[in-house]
Amino acid sequence: MILRPAKKMLLNSGDDGTRFIMLVVVMMSVLSTLAVGGALTLAHLRSTWVDAVAGHITIEIPASDGQGLVRSPDTLHEKATAAYAALSSTPGVTRVDILDRRDVEKLVSPWLGEAVSTNDMPLPVLIGVTLSAPNDEALTQSIRSKVSAIDPPSIVETHQSWLADLRRFSLILLLAAGGMATITIACCIVAVAGAVAARLSEHQNDIDLLHVMGATDAYIGQEFVDSVVRSVGGAAVIGTVLGLIFIKIGAAVAGEIQNAMLPAMAWKMADNLWFLILPALVTLLCYFAARFTVLRSLGTMP
Amino acid sequence: MNNAPVLHVSALTRVYEQAENKLHVLNGVSFTLAAGEMVALMGQSGSGKSTLLQCVGLLDTPTSGTIEITGRPAQSMDDGERTALRRESIGFVYQAHHLLPEFSALENVMLPMMIAGQSRAQAAERAMKMLEAMGLAPRAEHRPARLSGGEQQRVSIARALANRPKLLLADEPTGNLDPDTAEHVYRMLEAIVRKTGVAMLMATHNPDLAARMDRTLRLKGGLIT
Ligand SMILES: Nc1ncnc2c1ncn2[C@@H]1O[C@H](COP(=O)(O)OP(=O)(O)OP(=O)(O)O)[C@@H](O)[C@H]1O
Ligand SMILES: [Mg+2]
Numbered sequence: 373m374i375l376r377p378a379k380k381m382l383l384n385s386g387d388d389g390t391r392f393i394m395l396v397v398v399m400m401s402v403l404s405t406l407a408v409g410g411a412l413t414l415a416h417l418r419s420t421w422v423d424a425v426a427g428h429i430t431i432e433i434p435a436s437d438g439q440g441l442v443r444s445p446d447t448l449h450e451k452a453t454a455a456y457a458a459l460s461s462t463p464g465v466t467r468v469d470i471l472d473r474r475d476v477e478k479l480v481s482p483w484l485g486e487a488v489s490t491n492d493m494p495l496p497v498l499i500g501v502t503l504s505a506p507n508d509e510a511l512t513q514s515i516r517s518k519v520s521a522i523d524p525p526s527i528v529e530t531h532q533s534w535l536a537d538l539r540r541f542s543l544i545l546l547l548a549a550g551g552m553a554t555i556t557i558a559c560c561i562v563a564v565a566g567a568v569a570a571r572l573s574e575h576q577n578d579i580d581l582l583h584v585m586g587a588t589d590a591y592i593g594q595e596f597v598d599s600v601v602r603s604v605g606g607a608a609v610i611g612t613v614l615g616l617i618f619i620k621i622g623a624a625v626a627g628e629i630q631n632a633m634l635p636a637m638a639w640k641m642a643d644n645l646w647f648l649i650l651p652a653l654v655t656l657l658c659y660f661a662a663r664f665t666v667l668r669s670l671g672t673m674p
Numbered sequence: 675m676n677n678a679p680v681l682h683v684s685a686l687t688r689v690y691e692q693a694e695n696k697l698h699v700l701n702g703v704s705f706t707l708a709a710g711e712m713v714a715l716m717g718q719s720g721s722g723k724s725t726l727l728q729c730v731g732l733l734d735t736p737t738s739g740t741i742e743i744t745g746r747p748a749q750s751m752d753d754g755e756r757t758a759l760r761r762e763s764i765g766f767v768y769q770a771h772h773l774l775p776e777f778s779a780l781e782n783v784m785l786p787m788m789i790a791g792q793s794r795a796q797a798a799e800r801a802m803k804m805l806e807a808m809g810l811a812p813r814a815e816h817r818p819a820r821l822s823g824g825e826q827q828r829v830s831i832a833r834a835l836a837n838r839p840k841l842l843l844a845d846e847p848t849g850n851l852d853p854d855t856a857e858h859v860y861r862m863l864e865a866i867v868r869k870t871g872v873a874m875l876m877a878t879h880n881p882d883l884a885a886r887m888d889r890t891l892r893l894k895g896g897l898i899t
Contacts, residue, residue, distance in 0.1 A: 578774050581772055581774060582785075583733065584733060584766050584772075585785055585789055585833070586757055586789055586837070587761075587789045588754060
């Protein structure tokens, strides 16, 4: 072990100050871990939702024709059968399902209530189409023209506007989570730089004396920075681990609630890298902040 | 062998600029110090003794003039070279408060050696020997706050000599001590100069001490008179 005057200054005197900074870094790391965890979960949900919708097209063969005349169930059935045949033989279409009158009744009855009989109600026929590749514009276009050739009033719904809304909404949430992580990390940096500056001015006399003894700015600075990196690094790791524990607890609680809207909280293996990168990033940024502060203050010292 | 004098100062000036007015503290100071010489630096308070010592010790940059230490001109060096020259060739003893409070006496003496790159073991061994020579062996593990003024000053001297400097600069090293302790510290410095051949420049207000040294430089109006 070598004698490290600056380290001793930094850690021995004003132990409360060091503990305070460690605490700030721990708390900020917990917050940024939660933010990143939230962002990852959200990104996961987003792609799950998008995948669930993106490869699907719904075709509605309306109950009435373009002029508002109600068409007979037989006519609708005939159109649906023709559309089914045409779509089934289209390359790139993996599945076609016709939701006939009974299925559609089942779909709409919860909204109408028991009292209302759907028997005489003009109901459309719905056709669900699953594509092998989502977002295949050419295929979508060819389906549109085929359907319109069979039955001009039919509507081909690709859920694009709903998807766009989902994308926009989840992007805003992602940006918010990212912003939160950034701000907490920035808080860390500011706190560490401030603590280093305070400690330096507290030890102005000692630093002057080290200069007298022939220590260079680099030598003094390096010792301060080394000890900052050690304490901040430790605190960042502790904070990240705590944050992960909170996330695990949160996931367990969410699992109990069993919200059908939320698929598993799990993220991919590769996403775990974030939780290695996070403390390393905090430490690295604090290292540069400390280094900058130290060298700048030493440079301005007489 | 290097035949250059330990210290050669020529036409040294130091002007402090404060807002509008300029304070000319040193106005062209020249002198030479040979190895083994013990020289007093006298002058009224504010005459610039400390300023001159800071410049000569390469801690302050003179406005103009040259300083050569063992023949090496400091004004043409960059910061790193000046720091290295100070580390290798110059020791400082101040009036007071110049030990690191969080380190033991032994560690304070070890520091300059460790900064110069020696191993902890080497530094500890030499530091202990130096403290023994100063009669401070039993105090080695004590922090400065638990040492008397005279003891602290002896630790400072040991630290100043740790890297075997060629030049020892002392700024009123006995100024804060009672007469007996001051005498003790002075004798110790004298013995060190005589034994090691270090050149010493000591700022002092004490004419009796000055009279006992090899010669006296008097600062007045920024010049040596
Ligand atoms: N950093 C500085 N900025 C401006 N003026 C300074 C600075 N350092 C010293 N001075 C001025 O330079 C003059 C010389 O100061 P210096 O400390 O060298 O005197 P001194 O001879 O050591 O005095 P003393 O015997 O009281 O120690 C003083 O007038 C002082 O106010
Ligand atoms: Mg002075």
